[in-house]
Amino acid sequence: MTHDKNLQVRIxxxxxxxxLVCIFSGLxxxxxxxxxxxxxxxxxxxxxxxxxxxxxPNAYKAMMAMSAGEPVPGGIANGIIGTFLMLIMAAVIxxxxxxxxxxxxxxxxxxxxxxxxxxxxDLLQGTPSIIIGIITYIWVVVPMKGYSAIAGSVxxxxxxxxxxxxxxxxxxxxxxETLKEAGLALGGSYWRVMLQVxxxxxxxxxxxxxxxxxSRVIGETAPLMFTALGGAAISWxxxxxxxxxxxxxxxxxxxxxxxxxxxGASLFLLTFVLFLNLLAKRIxxxxxx
Amino acid sequence: xxxxKDPILQIKNVSIAYGSNKLxxxxxxxxxxxxxxxxxxxxxxxxxxxxLRAVNRMHExxxxxxxxxxxxxxxxNIMEMHPTEERRKVGMVFQRPNPFPTMxxxxxxLAGYKLNGIKLSKTEKDEIVEKTLRDxxxxxxxxxxxxxxxxxxxxxxxxxLCIARSLALRPDILLMDEPTSxxxxxxxxxxxxxxVELKKSVTIMIVTHNMSQAKRISxxxxxxxxGELIEYDNSHIMFTEPKDxxxxxxxxxxxx
Numbered sequence: 001m002t003h004d005k006n007l008q009v010r011i012x013x014x015x016x017x018x019x020l021v022c023i024f025s026g027l028x029x030x031x032x033x034x035x036x037x038x039x040x041x042x043x044x045x046x047x048x049x050x051x052x053x054x055x056x057p058n059a060y061k062a063m064m065a066m067s068a069g070e071p072v073p074g075g076i077a078n079g080i081i082g083t084f085l086m087l088i089m090a091a092v093i094x095x096x097x098x099x100x101x102x103x104x105x106x107x108x109x110x111x112x113x114x115x116x117x118x119x120x121x122d123l124l125q126g127t128p129s130i131i132i133g134i135i136t137y138i139w140v141v142v143p144m145k146g147y148s149a150i151a152g153s154v155x156x157x158x159x160x161x162x163x164x165x166x167x168x169x170x171x172x173x174x175x176x177e178t179l180k181e182a183g184l185a186l187g188g189s190y191w192r193v194m195l196q197v198x199x200x201x202x203x204x205x206x207x208x209x210x211x212x213x214x215s216r217v218i219g220e221t222a223p224l225m226f227t228a229l230g231g232a233a234i235s236w237x238x239x240x241x242x243x244x245x246x247x248x249x250x251x252x253x254x255x256x257x258x259x260x261x262x263x264g265a266s267l268f269l270l271t272f273v274l275f276l277n278l279l280a281k282r283i284x285x286x287x288x289x
Numbered sequence: 290x291x292x293x294k295d296p297i298l299q300i301k302n303v304s305i306a307y308g309s310n311k312l313x314x315x316x317x318x319x320x321x322x323x324x325x326x327x328x329x330x331x332x333x334x335x336x337x338x339x340x341l342r343a344v345n346r347m348h349e350x351x352x353x354x355x356x357x358x359x360x361x362x363x364x365x366n367i368m369e370m371h372p373t374e375e376r377r378k379v380g381m382v383f384q385r386p387n388p389f390p391t392m393x394x395x396x397x398x399l400a401g402y403k404l405n406g407i408k409l410s411k412t413e414k415d416e417i418v419e420k421t422l423r424d425x426x427x428x429x430x431x432x433x434x435x436x437x438x439x440x441x442x443x444x445x446x447x448x449x450l451c452i453a454r455s456l457a458l459r460p461d462i463l464l465m466d467e468p469t470s471x472x473x474x475x476x477x478x479x480x481x482x483x484x485v486e487l488k489k490s491v492t493i494m495i496v497t498h499n500m501s502q503a504k505r506i507s508x509x510x511x512x513x514x515x516g517e518l519i520e521y522d523n524s525h526i527m528f529t530e531p532k533d534x535x536x537x538x539x540x541x542x543x544x545x
Binding site (some may be wrong): 099176178179180181182183184186188189192193196197200201203241 | 345374375376381382383403404
């Protein structure tokens with residue numbers, strides 16, 4: 001009967017371990033849910049159409065509204081426009097550069113320059129964003145003699161680049177070698193095979209990587225402080241300072257009259273990042289090779 | 290063996306080395322008769338795939354592989370042709386079916402033209418797709434789903450699609466590297482019947498480690514062992530009265 005007893009103990013151990021796993025995964029979910037809940041509860045009251053279409057109110061208007069017990073007027077339209085303008089400018093350059101660099105790294109793996117570039121990519125990915133901000137300040141803001149949206153997008157470009165390079169490289173590496181051979185065996189030239197067979201096959205994963213890179217840099221604040229600076233009015237001029245949603249959260253925090261806008265802006269950012277992540281998941285599933 | 294009368298391919302003293310000194314193919318010479326099926330047999334690692342891949346210059350993709358000797362296609366040294374031109378004339382079918390995953394069935398058949406930058410009119414495209422898919426006996430099964438992805442088909446259908454993809458370019462030679470080893474017996478039977486049918490229009494060289502397959506479909510057989518071409522003969526003779534002791538041992542299952 002010792003045999004049976006052993007079995008009982010093993011079943012019991014198994015159950016305990018399972019319970020433990022459940023408890024710990026539950027514990028990790030708590031802070032995530034708490035953050036979401038906090039932002040949602042405090043932010044949803046701010047959300048309205050005008051919150052998305054109007055620029056930051058001036059401090060006087062906000063103060064008057066607060067003392068009258070009304071919600072603070074105005075919104076974050078200047079920040080939304082700034083964020084998207086700078087993101088688009090950064091992405092338009094970072095996507096082709098990053099994809100080509102990623103292809104080269106996977107194609108020439110083992111060569112000395114690919115190894116060097118690969119290390120540099122890791123280094124860039126690990127560089128604190130505030131350092132990227134200050135570097136961009138020296139490289140772009142100083143020669144241009146002023147803060148600008150261009151400088152902001154350069155900083156975001158540098159932040160996005162290693163993420164896109166990595167995702168492209170990893171995807172190209174897992175594509176079967178026979179796919180490339182099949183293309184070449186049909187008489188395709190190397191670059192035609194890369195562009196018409198390999199890249200489309202990797203497209204789903206690369207696109208997912210791009211979306212995740214965007215969602216990663218959309219909340220970057222530090223590099224924009226040195227470059228885009230911020231602005232209270234809606235602006236489309238990329239040669240001038242420009243607002244961005246994460247920058248505005250910082251500005252609202254520093255102005256006692258505007259503090260109630262923090263949560264609306266946070267909710268906006270969080271929702272957008274969540275949306276990008278869900279989209280990335282869907283695309284990866286749909287385009288799976 | 291009886292001499293080859295009308296060789297489409299002449300392999301002369303070909304040796305292939307991986308790295309600096311590991312010879313995978315040792316000084317192989319053989320002529321391949323036009324519009325026949327030539328099987329290359331041998332145990333794993335004997336160099337049969339390596340020899341096959343030299344014919345469409347696949348080894349050039351890898352810096353560490355060196356090919357010496359000459360291969361003549363229709364009397365012309367393949368090294369004197371442009372690699373893309375040469376590979377257009379020598380199609381290849383791989384071990385695992387590998388249709389291009391992002392292309393539909395229609396575009397998979399035409400992939401060779403697209404990758405060579407050859408522009409075709411809509412009617413030309415339709416004609417090529419229908420004719421080629423009929424040639425590989427796939428037309429009736431897929432004619433209503435040409436816009437579906439190639440990967441949506443069954444393994445055997447995918448392999449026939451890959452054969453169609455190569456045939457669409459009207460190659461002189463079709464190289465097949467164990468084309469049925471990933472397929473079930475019924476799909477294998479279809480592919481074998483197809484290969485026999487195809488030799489009317491194209492010369493076929495097929496690598497297989499399945500002796501009975503070689504016996505069923507091939508006109509000529511090569512037996513390779515440790516990188517050497519041990520025996521090359523009419524398949525009928527090879528399977529009934531092999532001359533070399535090693536061939537006999539392999540064919541009777543004493544060596545595998």
